[in-house]
Amino acid sequence: MAAFEVIGGNPLKGEIVPQGAKNEALQILCAVLLTSEPVTISNIPDIRDVNKLIELLRDMGVKVGKLATDTYRFQADDVHIDYLDTPEFVAQGRALRGSVMILGPMLARFGKCQLPKPGGDKIGRRPLDTHFVGLEKLGGKLTLEGLDFYRINSEGKLRGAYMLLEEASVTGTANIVMAAVLAEGTTTIYNAACEPYVQQLCKMLVRMGARINGIGSNLLTIEGVESLGGTDHRMLPDMIEIGSFIGLAAMTGSEITIKDCQITELGVIPDTFRKLGIQLEFRGDDIYIPAQDRYEISTYLDGSILTISDHTWPGLTPDLLSIVLVVAAQAKGTVLIHQKMFESRLFFVDKLIDMGAQIILCDPHRATVIGLNKRTQLHGITMTSPDIRAGVALLIAALSADGRSVIENVEQIDRGYQHIDKRLNALGAQIRRL
Missing domain, CATH: 3.65.10.10 (Enolpyruvate transferase domain)
Incomplete structure (x- = not known):
């Protein structure tokens, strides 16, 4: 069984091309x-x-x-x-x-x-x-x-x-x-x-x-x-990987350009991350994410807490809720994540809580995230990837965390993300495959 050793806390920089979907x-x-x-x-x-x-x-x-x-x-x-x-x-x-x-x-x-x-x-x-x-x-x-x-x-x-x-x-x-x-x-x-x-x-x-x-x-x-x-x-570029890179940039305070995104096929994905306060700039068919010290979750017009949920297309794909959840952990503000389709997909939040995130798992389908506003970093731990998307969410958390993390069972991540360690290392990440 393979694992990733991740040394976190370093901003990344550069261009990355998403894989096929x-x-x-x-x-x-x-x-x-x-x-x-x-x-x-x-x-x-x-x-x-x-x-x-x-x-x-x-x-x-x-x-x-x-x-x-x-x-x-x-x-x-x-x-x-x-x-x-x-x-x-x-x-x-x-x-x-x-x-x-x-x-x-x-x-x-x-x-x-x-x-x-x-x-x-x-x-x-x-x-x-x-x-x-x-x-x-x-x-x-x-x-x-x-x-x-x-x-x-x-x-x-x-x-x-x-x-x-x-x-x-x-x-x-x-x-x-x-x-x-x-x-x-x-x-x-x-x-x-x-x-x-x-x-x-x-x-x-x-x-x-x-x-x-x-x-x-x-x-x-x-x-x-x-x-x-x-x-x-x-085939189209992978919209889930594009969303993962947007979240990674925000969580680690990195300046990243995602190339050749076919933006017209992304639906509500860019606007969903904008609701978390993440700045995005479309440059032709590329998405540029500037380095941000802080990002703030929006609220509804009456000031009530934002809810982000999955839905059938053209709603938000459920594959990105794990990424949205982990990125919200370092935002300013609070958000309710409602995973409607799968009742076991939010159970990975216990790893994020162990890293220092403030998350309340309300039930198998809902979690409330109280953002840390980057006042404190998450800290590295040893954890196991339960599925493809949660695995990458944990990888993003580890790259933003202070110190060393180990993510076991990364074969799950390999099922959906192409040479992710090598591609992120090219941007300045420190990921070693064990």
Whole structure:
């Protein structure tokens, strides 16, 4: 098990380029299963979860060619469906949350798929009902083996259907869309997720020959086609990493420029950090964060305490609430953090409290942060990363803290952040991988 040794208290300075979007990659990579023609994808992040998914696709028979550091060509013209019956596939599926994204493409093109309950972050319940209910409406037949193995088959071609999703699930919407593009007739998906990741997937599928209307809204209409062709696709920069770097700059009093952010795709993320008092300047498609000695949390017009909560797009992504929480720990003022979607995601605050932060965990979904206003620094401790986003929040806290911190289980951070220690060290951080 790897760990980071962090010597904190030093401001950083320089430019950093965000990686490709992890959450987009997990969908886009599985979409290559929908066609026998070559698909070239660029700006792929070099992170553990994505590399495991590429390895899974290769073991399923997809031809994988690495054209550049961040660019691969895929061709799924000889998929080994029998590989899904092997113990190796079961082990891969259990280790990777993104493995769930093969369900829609495999069902649409080959009429069947099976999957063990996928792994991933331990952040609370993450049911797959939206995926399977949608796929069943298209004609899939689900069989459960125990509580942790799923088989889904179709008798003949899938058929379009109307559906109102109970949950605007990003991955659920993506899976249903990938199945519907090859179904007969019209599929209407209401309460569809409309995150930029889903928009990117839909735009890629349209270039491959799919017929999708309503991209960017919560009402998608899909006219099924007989087959899809190949395409080239470039992924967006990772909005979660961009938000993490904004928070890092504020927490450590650093002057940082984040390059090539595709600002128009960031939604409310910049304004959310502005509510914490963080100064941002857009320079073309770059975000410049000046060094700040202090930053102050805004209040509502009547003077009441600000609440920052997650929501479906275009609301704030839940993946950034851990970052917002840790940054608020050194702000002037008070904020209520309301994590609506996952009931275990705030439990990492006990580490921040041990470092000296003033945080009240109200219940599994809410925490009140009373900012220290940088009157005192946090102090270094030894802690463990529980999930990807909390891990980076703890890394930001450690970089701002006085003294030495050790963060264990940094494989969790590696799942979502590309060579984060080397990239931050280039800005002046002191992070040593143990």
